[in-house]
Amino acid sequence: MSKLWRGLSLALTAVLVATVLVAMPSLTDNSDADAANAAEFDPGYIISDENFYNGSAMTTAQISSWLKGKNAGCVSGKNCILNYTEHTPTMAADAYCGRLEGKSGESAASVIARVGKACDISQKALLVLLEKEQSLISLRDVPNWKWESATGYGCPDTAPCDAGFGGFFTQVYFGARAYQYYKAHPTQYRHQPMATNSVLYNPNSACGSSRVYIQNYATAGLYNYTPYQPNRAALNNLYGVGDSCSAYGNRNFWRMYSDWFGNPTEKSISPITAGLAKTPDSDRLWLISNGKRYPIGWESAVQYRWALGEPRVVSQSKLRTVGQGPWAGPALKSGSSVWLLDSGTRHEFTSCAQVAEFGRDCGYLPNVSSAMIGEWNAKGKVSAYLTWPGGGHWQVVDGQRHQVADAGAAQAVGVTDNLLTLRRDAVRPITIGEPLVRVGMIIHDNGSGEKMVRTKKGFVSLSVGQTELKALQKESSWVWTASMRAISAPTPLPDLIHYGPKHLVMTDRGLVHVDGGLWGKSTHFKRLWVPMLWGIAVDQPRVQSALLVQEKGASTVWLLQGGRKQSVVPGELADLKAKFGDPLVTASDTTTKIPLNSKHNVQAQQTPQSTVEQLESGALVESATSGEQFLYSESDGLVAIEDAAFAAALGIDAEPVALEDFELQLIGNSDTVLNTWGITCGGESYFAAGGELTLFAPDTLVHYPLGFVELPADICGTLAVSDAEIGKAVTDAAGQVWIIYEGRKHLASDEWLAENPPRTEPFALPAAYLKQVPTGTGLE
Known part of the structure; x- marks a missing residue:
C-alpha cells in the first residue's frame, strides 16, 4: 500500500510501493463478526465517523484478550505483539491529541488503548491499521524493521522511512494523530469529506479513476492516508489478488474491520434519549435533541440544569451515536423562533437582527424540539434594556451593550424598553461599547477609581489632583472597567x-x-x-x-x-x-512654571501690547496700511474677512491688532476666506449669528441656500457654540416668522403656525442673509 509522508504532505498523490499490491489474507479466526460481503463495500463510506473517532472502543484488557484470540502462535520468547514492550515518552497535549504520560515497559496493548483514547481514534481502527500496514497482529515473529514502521507514518514512497518517527509507540501515536489532523484541516488535502472527489484505482494513472462522493471525515482520512480505491477485480476476489490495476489498502481496512468487529458503518448502540447527558470521565454537559448532541458552554450549564434537571451519565460510545452540532449557550432555536434562556424562563427574540446584536447567529444555534423548549417558561419578548444582579443597567445598540450610568442617562438617551433582568452569561457574549452618560455627569471605574466627565462632545479624563476639587467631587456613578476602556481616546482635562x-x-x-x-x-x-x-x-x-x-x-x-x-x-x-x-x-502644579517676582508689588499693571509672537489663534488683525482685516490661525496663517459683518456674527468684535505689511507677510495667508454665515468646524455645519455658532436641526440644512467655509481647527476652538438648533422656522427683525423650505422663505400666518407649531424655537436670522433668500408663497 502507499505510505505517504503523512502529516508532512498535504495533498500529493503518492506512487505505490510494492506492498500495496499485495492482497493480504484474512486471519484464520473470524469468530468476532460475520465475514465481509464485497457487495456491501461503498467507496464513499468505508467507516462511520462514530465508529472511527471513538477513543473508548476498547480497553487495554480487552485488547490483550482479543490479541490472544487472534494470534495463538504468539507464545513466550517470540518477537510478537503480545510480548512487545517499550519505554514510552510523555507527549504533551495539543489540538489533536490529549496528554500522554510516559511509562516504563509499556505493552503494545496499553499503547494502542492509551493512544486511541488520547487521540480519540478507535482502538479497533488502530488494530486494523497495524495489520494492514505491517501484519503485526498476525505475525508470530516480527522483524525489527516492522516495529519501526508499524503504521507507515513518515515513510515516503521514494525514500527510506524517517528515523525520527521510528518505533512502535511513535508510529501508533503519530498515525492516530494524523487522522485527527486530516479531520481538523479537510480542505488542505486532496480527498475532502462531504464532497465529490476523483479517486484513483492505482498509482498508475492509466488504470483510471472514478468520481466518489466521500460522505464523512473518517472515509476521507483513509483516502488521505492511502489514496486508492479497490477496483472491481479486487472486490471480486475479496480475500485474494485482483488484476494489475488493483490496490488493496482501503479494501483490506474495510474487510478486516468487517471480519473482526462487524459492519464499519453500522450504529449498533441504541439511540440516546433527548435531554442532558455527560460521560463518566468528563464534566462536560451535552444537550441532546432532534438527533444531535450540542456541547454546552460552562457558563450556560446552570441554565440547562435549571430547566432540564441533572444529566444522564452515558458511555462515550453511546454519546457518539448522534452527530455533533454547534455550541449550546444562552440562546436556542425551536422551529422558526429563537429564544433567550434565563433562570428557567425564555424570552423570544424579535428578529435575527436582534439575535445578532446579542452576539449570536440564527444560522449557528442548536435547533431543539418544541417539547424541549417548553421546559423553559415563556416570558415575553427580549428587551434591549438589560441588567443582571449587581451588574448595572445596559442598553443593546448596533451589536454592542452600553452601560447606562443612571436613570437620568437612560432618559437622556431615550431608553424606552422595559428593563429585562437576566443572568450574566446571557449578556456576556455581547461586545461592550462606550457607556451612556448624560452631559455633566462624572463616572468612575469600579476597579481603579479613575474618573471622567461626560461633556457635550465626548469624555474628558480627570487627574488625581482634579478629583480633589470641590467642583469635580459631586456624586459620580460607577461603571465597569470594561466600559471605561471602551471609551475611545478620552481627552485629558x-x-x-x-x-x-x-x-x-x-x-x-x-x-x-x-x-x-x-x-x-x-x-x-x-x-x-x-x-x-x-x-x-x-x-x-x-x-x-x-x-x-x-x-x-x-x-x-x-x-x-x-x-x-x-x-x-x-x-x-x-x-x-x-x-x-x-x-x-x-489642582497642584498650576503655578510652578511662573517666575518669581523679586519685588513685592501688588499694584495693578497693564498687559503689554501684543506682537506677532504674542498673537493667539482667533485674534482679529488688520493691515496698518490698507485696513484689510484677517483672523489669525496659528496653524493656517491669515484668514481673510470679506465683510466685518461675518466676523461680528462669530462674536469677533475686539479691537483689531494693527500689523505692518512685512508682519502680515511673515505670517502668510491661508486659502480660506470668511465670506458667509455658514461655518464648518470639526465636521459639523453651523450658522454664525449673534456671536455664536448654531447647529442645524436634522434634515434642515438641505433647505437653506447657504455656502459654507471650513475654518481652521484652532480658530474653531475659540468660538462660542450655542445649545440651540436652527430649524426651518426663523424670524426677521420685525418678529415675523418665516419657514425656510427648499431654498425659499415662506411667510407663515399665526393661524398656520397654530396648526403647524415648529419643532424648534424660531431662529433670528441676520437681515442681510434673510434678504438674500428668495421669497416663496405665503403660508395661510
Whole structure:
C-alpha cells in the first residue's frame, strides 16, 4: 500500500510501493463478526465517523484478550505483539491529541488503548491499521524493521522511512494523530469529506479513476492516508489478488474491520434519549435533541440544569451515536423562533437582527424540539434594556451593550424598553461599547477609581489632583472597567485651558475665566475645543490685573501679577483678598512654571501690547496700511474677512491688532476666506449669528441656500457654540416668522403656525442673509 509522508504532505498523490499490491489474507479466526460481503463495500463510506473517532472502543484488557484470540502462535520468547514492550515518552497535549504520560515497559496493548483514547481514534481502527500496514497482529515473529514502521507514518514512497518517527509507540501515536489532523484541516488535502472527489484505482494513472462522493471525515482520512480505491477485480476476489490495476489498502481496512468487529458503518448502540447527558470521565454537559448532541458552554450549564434537571451519565460510545452540532449557550432555536434562556424562563427574540446584536447567529444555534423548549417558561419578548444582579443597567445598540450610568442617562438617551433582568452569561457574549452618560455627569471605574466627565462632545479624563476639587467631587456613578476602556481616546482635562483669546482655570468653584497674561507665557495653557468643556461647572469670571491662587492642599497663597508670582505674607492676605477676591483653589502644579517676582508689588499693571509672537489663534488683525482685516490661525496663517459683518456674527468684535505689511507677510495667508454665515468646524455645519455658532436641526440644512467655509481647527476652538438648533422656522427683525423650505422663505400666518407649531424655537436670522433668500408663497 502507499505510505505517504503523512502529516508532512498535504495533498500529493503518492506512487505505490510494492506492498500495496499485495492482497493480504484474512486471519484464520473470524469468530468476532460475520465475514465481509464485497457487495456491501461503498467507496464513499468505508467507516462511520462514530465508529472511527471513538477513543473508548476498547480497553487495554480487552485488547490483550482479543490479541490472544487472534494470534495463538504468539507464545513466550517470540518477537510478537503480545510480548512487545517499550519505554514510552510523555507527549504533551495539543489540538489533536490529549496528554500522554510516559511509562516504563509499556505493552503494545496499553499503547494502542492509551493512544486511541488520547487521540480519540478507535482502538479497533488502530488494530486494523497495524495489520494492514505491517501484519503485526498476525505475525508470530516480527522483524525489527516492522516495529519501526508499524503504521507507515513518515515513510515516503521514494525514500527510506524517517528515523525520527521510528518505533512502535511513535508510529501508533503519530498515525492516530494524523487522522485527527486530516479531520481538523479537510480542505488542505486532496480527498475532502462531504464532497465529490476523483479517486484513483492505482498509482498508475492509466488504470483510471472514478468520481466518489466521500460522505464523512473518517472515509476521507483513509483516502488521505492511502489514496486508492479497490477496483472491481479486487472486490471480486475479496480475500485474494485482483488484476494489475488493483490496490488493496482501503479494501483490506474495510474487510478486516468487517471480519473482526462487524459492519464499519453500522450504529449498533441504541439511540440516546433527548435531554442532558455527560460521560463518566468528563464534566462536560451535552444537550441532546432532534438527533444531535450540542456541547454546552460552562457558563450556560446552570441554565440547562435549571430547566432540564441533572444529566444522564452515558458511555462515550453511546454519546457518539448522534452527530455533533454547534455550541449550546444562552440562546436556542425551536422551529422558526429563537429564544433567550434565563433562570428557567425564555424570552423570544424579535428578529435575527436582534439575535445578532446579542452576539449570536440564527444560522449557528442548536435547533431543539418544541417539547424541549417548553421546559423553559415563556416570558415575553427580549428587551434591549438589560441588567443582571449587581451588574448595572445596559442598553443593546448596533451589536454592542452600553452601560447606562443612571436613570437620568437612560432618559437622556431615550431608553424606552422595559428593563429585562437576566443572568450574566446571557449578556456576556455581547461586545461592550462606550457607556451612556448624560452631559455633566462624572463616572468612575469600579476597579481603579479613575474618573471622567461626560461633556457635550465626548469624555474628558480627570487627574488625581482634579478629583480633589470641590467642583469635580459631586456624586459620580460607577461603571465597569470594561466600559471605561471602551471609551475611545478620552481627552485629558488640562488645569489651564486656552481657547482663542480666552483662558480658563479649573478651580474648586469650577472653570474660571482669567487673564492668561498673569501666568506669563501662554504655552502654560493647553488648547481645548470649547464644546469639550460643556457640562463642567463654570464660576464667575475673574479677568483682572492680579489674582490670588492657592494649589489644593498647599499652605502657600500666590499673588499672580504681570506674568510673575509672589508668595503672600499671612499678615497681608486680608488686604489682598479685599482687593482681588478670595484665592482661586486649583489642582497642584498650576503655578510652578511662573517666575518669581523679586519685588513685592501688588499694584495693578497693564498687559503689554501684543506682537506677532504674542498673537493667539482667533485674534482679529488688520493691515496698518490698507485696513484689510484677517483672523489669525496659528496653524493656517491669515484668514481673510470679506465683510466685518461675518466676523461680528462669530462674536469677533475686539479691537483689531494693527500689523505692518512685512508682519502680515511673515505670517502668510491661508486659502480660506470668511465670506458667509455658514461655518464648518470639526465636521459639523453651523450658522454664525449673534456671536455664536448654531447647529442645524436634522434634515434642515438641505433647505437653506447657504455656502459654507471650513475654518481652521484652532480658530474653531475659540468660538462660542450655542445649545440651540436652527430649524426651518426663523424670524426677521420685525418678529415675523418665516419657514425656510427648499431654498425659499415662506411667510407663515399665526393661524398656520397654530396648526403647524415648529419643532424648534424660531431662529433670528441676520437681515442681510434673510434678504438674500428668495421669497416663496405665503403660508395661510
